[in-house]
Amino acid sequence: MTDWQIFRGTNEPHDGIARLPPPQQWRAFDGSPPVTAKLPTWSPVDVVRASFYQADPQVLDLVNAALYLRRPLLVTGKPGVGKSTLALAVAHELGLGPVLRWPITSRTTLKDGLYTYDAIRRLHDVSTAKEQDEAETDIGRYITLGPLGTALLPRERPRVLLIDEIDKSDIDLPNDLLNVFEEGEFTIPELERAARGDQSSAHVSTADRGADDVVVGDGSVRCRAFPFIVLTSNQEREFPPAFLRRCVPLQIWPPGREELMRIVQARLDPDISAEATDLVVEFLRRRDASDLATDHLLNALYLTFHAARGGGDREQLAQRLLSHLPTSATGT
Template sequence: MDDWLIYRGQGQPDPERIGRLPDPPRWRRFSGEPLPIEAPPIDHSSTRRLGTRAPLPIQDDEALQLINAALYLRRPLLVTGEPGSGKSTLAHAVAHELGLGRVLQWPIVSRSELRDGLYAYDAIGRLHDAQLSRERDPRHEGESEDGGGIGRYIRLGPLGTALLPGGRPRVLLIDELDKSDIDLPNDLLNVLEEGEFRIPELERIADRPGQRTVHVLDE
């Protein structure tokens, strides 16, 4: 009866098990070819929660079924419970057991907006670098019209990184969602449903020569 379980909650790493997932439902298939990127290995944030030994097995069969249903359906999972009950640790346990790399974490506060999780654009840093270039060479007029180098000033957030079409999924922990502004959950659900988002700073230069591809930083 447990053969269908991808995550078994036993704490023993089995990175090959995630490959046994069937294709996602038709309504959860998105465009985009897998990128040749690998997730960083788990870091101290996971080892601090899980310890050096294998975590204790999960005894709650209903919880296991819900976690695996979310994996099969490619749906987010809302975890509730008292403080200290292991809600955050669960995300790290899933990443550890299935070999999904470092957990992407987005801690929510009352001022958090959707864009905070998607990406950040350092316009001040870009302007500062352009000024330094002009000071070194007065003939230099800043960045060329093709917008070269803009990717150095755009960094994807944890949500934006999780949405990249990688070869393996990433675990994204959105912590303390109940502390958010009332609009954030709805905005978040829309992005998760569509599986994509826009970066206006790149859209403005998309029609310029040489801008078919822009490399940006990820989380």
């Protein structure tokens, strides 16, 4: 660890984000008034995953570069190397609240990440009102901010947003994100139209489950602290140069033997590391010829050592698991 690092990779929560220096002038944002709504609590599973993350020096340097520069971090690597877990580790260590998740498919659009407008529900409410004056006029109740829209709310400290598997997106999505990444803001046309009438602000719900509504004024959302955005890619496609220029690139390589042993010790049991050596070596040999992920090894170790205690054939079970377990979707 060096003095300039905000994220240290220690897995111990701290207030280091308060030491983050002001951004460069062209990356400073002035969203106001600040949102003070309380953040939701972490899920116990995410806390465990964040606490076990093992960061190497290259990861630490580039995560901190993205924090300083207020730029998205584009993380590439094979499935199972810990790309999405990195977002959890940063959010947990720096006390930035639960990670906002935006999983990407070939049908995902920019608007999906920013907000949704339930026009059908509003039409139903208006049509079933006994009198026109009774019809719901607060359009905000029909709008829900998406993960990206929630991350851009004007909070004093950045939120962490995971845009998972951006390489699966439609070809236009990376370019569509450029303006949002540059300006740190977006507009909601439905609220803009209401603002031209007699509703200058609206209470809308967010992507944080169970959290209080937030106020959006004049139909515009603009951040104060640019969110820490982690975009993951399994390298299934190339991205436009303009998109790449706006990201800090990070390539995560599959862990070697020493790193794997540290992961095994952290996630399972320090006392079994010596016994696990043979299985780690076998895993590395097989990984070179296939797409085995670290999850394969952890699953095999967990089950085979329990099988050994129960009198099972540990070696035979390990061979089967390393051959047939699918790559875990949670280890990207």
